[in-house]
Amino acid sequence: MTHPLTRDEVAHVAHLARLRLSDTELDLFTAQLGQVLEHAADMNELDLEGVKPTAHPFGLVNVVRADEVRTSLDRDEVLAMAPDAEDGRFAVPRIMGEAP
Template sequence: MSSPLRRDDVAHVAKLARLTLSSAELDMFTEQLGQVLEHANDMSSLNLEGVKPTAHPFELLNVVRADEIRASLDRDEVLAMAPDAQDGRFAVPRIMGEAP
């Protein structure tokens, strides 16, 4: 099987994740992530007909909590964790454009 992952794929994913990778790092991660994917691809050789996709190891359904208010955090404490705050809000560099 040919390598499942191209260098461009890694560059694209890195960009989506806001990671800046050097050329050498791109090569390294293409190699390493490729191996991980190849390992996952091993499963393609198995006959999985009738096997349900598993997202969770537990047979749990409908885990919910009652709609009851619990105490929130103290605002001063919360804002103290942030690099910057103003008017009771978190201050961040100006956002260009709208949310996707």
């Protein structure tokens, strides 16, 4: 059986998410993610001629809320959850380059 997903593709996606995977993990996830894709590919077996694509299981549209301010979280509590903070802001390792 051909793999629906290559090891290189998994490595690429891992890089985009900045995940460092070992060789063993790469093999493991290539197989596991491949099974997920195969499962989803089962849909292709069905005859869906004339069936409109479904974007969402609910038939709802335009679910909106009024533009009214609600109380935000307490900053000290929020920052206490972070590994590091400085000057009322979250401190993170410097990311090279600019935002996409």
